[in-house]
Amino acid sequence: MIYLVEHFYSIxxxxxxxxxxxxFFRFGGCNMKCEGFGCQETADDGTKVLGCDTVYAVNREHFxxxxxxxxxxxxxxxxxxxxxxxxxVDIVLTGGEPLIYxxxxxxxxxxxxxxxxxxxxxxxxxxxxxxxxxxxxxxxESVFALSVKLSNSNEPFSKRVRxxxxxxxxxxxxxxxxxxxxxxxxxxxxxxxxxxEIISYAPKTLVYCMPLGGNKKEVEANTEPLIEFCKVxxxxxxxxxxxxxxxxxxxx
Numbered sequence: 001m002i003y004l005v006e007h008f009y010s011i012x013x014x015x016x017x018x019x020x021x022x023x024f025f026r027f028g029g030c031n032m033k034c035e036g037f038g039c040q041e042t043a044d045d046g047t048k049v050l051g052c053d054t055v056y057a058v059n060r061e062h063f064x065x066x067x068x069x070x071x072x073x074x075x076x077x078x079x080x081x082x083x084x085x086x087x088x089v090d091i092v093l094t095g096g097e098p099l100i101y102x103x104x105x106x107x108x109x110x111x112x113x114x115x116x117x118x119x120x121x122x123x124x125x126x127x128x129x130x131x132x133x134x135x136x137x138x139x140x141e142s143v144f145a146l147s148v149k150l151s152n153s154n155e156p157f158s159k160r161v162r163x164x165x166x167x168x169x170x171x172x173x174x175x176x177x178x179x180x181x182x183x184x185x186x187x188x189x190x191x192x193x194x195x196x197e198i199i200s201y202a203p204k205t206l207v208y209c210m211p212l213g214g215n216k217k218e219v220e221a222n223t224e225p226l227i228e229f230c231k232v233x234x235x236x237x238x239x240x241x242x243x244x245x246x247x248x249x250x251x252x
Contacts, residue, residue: 001069001070001071002027002069002070002101002104002106002107003027003028003029003064003067003068003069003070004025004026004027004028004067004068004070004076005026005027005028005056005057005063005066005067005068005095005096006024006026006057006250006251007023007024007025007026007079007082008023008024008251009021009022009023009024009083009085009089010022010024010242010251011241011242012090012092012122013239013240013241013242013243013244013245014145014179014208014210014238014239014240014241014242015145015177015179015208015210015238016145016177016206016208017090017122018238018239018241019241020090021086021089021090022089022090022091022092022122023079023080023083023085023089023090023091023092024092024093024094025076025079025091025092025093025094025098026054026057026094026095026096027057027093027094027095027096027097027098027100027101028057028058028060028063028064028067028095028096029057029058029060029095029096029097029100029101030057030058030095030096030097030100030126031097031100031126031128031129031159032058032097032126032128032149032153032155032159032160033051033052033058033059033154033155034051034052034058034149034153034154034155035050035051035153035154036151036152036153036154036155037051037052037053037152037153037181037212037214038050039051039052039053039055039214040055041055041056041059041063043059043062043063044062044065044066045062047062049062049063052153052214053213053214053243053249054094054095054096054249056250057095057096058095058096058097070106071106072106073106073107073109073110073113076106076110077110077113077114087118088117088118088119088120089119090119090120090122091114091119091120091121091122092122092124093121093122093123093124094123094124095124097125097126097129098123098124098125099123099125099129099131100129102129102130102131102132102136102139103132103136108136108138111138111139111142112138115138115141115142120143121141121142121143122142122143122144122145123142123143123144123145124145124147124179125144125145125146125147126146126147126148126149126160127144127146127147127148127162127165127166127169128148128149128159128160128161128162128165129165130162130164130165130168131165131168131169131172133168133172133173139172139173140172140173140174141174142173142174143173143174143175143176144169144170144173144175144176144177145176145177145179146166146169146170146176146177146178146179146202146205147178147179147180147181148160148161148166148178148180148198149161149181150180150181150182150186150191150194150195150198151186151194152181152182152183152185152186152191152212161197161198163200163201164201166198166201166202167201167202169202170201170202170204170205171202176202176205177205177206177207177208178198178199178202178205178206178207178208179208179209179210179238180195180207180208180209180210181210181211181212182209182210182211182212182222182226182229183211183212183213183222184221184222184225184226186212187225187226187229191229192233195207195233195235206236207235207236208235208236208237208238209226209229209230209235209236209237209238210226210237210238210239210240211223211226211239211240213240213243214243214249215243215247215248216243216244216247219240219243219244220244223239
């Protein structure tokens with residue numbers, strides 16, 4: 001079963017295509033919790049759930065009742081008819097972790113239809129789940145934003161860094177780039193060595209660093225230290241434009 005949490009038409013707020021009009025599909029479920037990011041969401045029963053800034057799309061236990069079960073590809077494709085979209089608008093698939101559905105027939109049918117209609121497809125993925133590029137060539141036509149998690153996520157290294165998967169995506173995808181979420185404290189704790197190890201699996205891949213935070217205040221607090229870090233290391237700074245403008249992460 002595929003679960004859709006939300007869909008919305010906005011601009012891309014992060015990474016290489018910041019500012020590009022994009023239709024987002026946020027899917028439910030993830031293979032990580034990333035409680036180290038320290039973001040909280042309140043479930044319907046009042047429980048405070050800790051995780052990343054989209055914990056409502058990650059935590060099945062407390063948020064499943066708000067997810068939409070999808071039983072066919074046309075259900076997803078019909079979302080495009082709900083908006084006034086320019087031709088071939090960018091489609092961004094995010095989560096949670098969208099690649100937990102990478103082998104689902106409904107998902108593959110959906111991707112093929114998007115590509116046939118001229119849409120650029122971008123996956124926002126943690127880079128830990130493999131993709132069968134030979135069995136499903138549609139992934140060779142897609143862009144992968146590799147948001148590989150760092151130690152500030154509190155996930156074990158063996159789970160969050162899968163070198164063979166990172167390398168496979170970088171070699172086989174139409175395009176790939178790294179996108180790291182970084183806070184000021186992590187910069188002071190020697191984050192550089194972690195990043196160097198991760199990007200060594202795909203050394204020709206562009207690196208973007210984003211300020212960690214689930215709201216405008218947190219993003220702004222981490223922005224200036226991160227810009228200085230990027231200037232020293234030669235990485236690309238990526239704002240989180242949607243949070244800076246709308247001070248939230250849902251529906252924007």
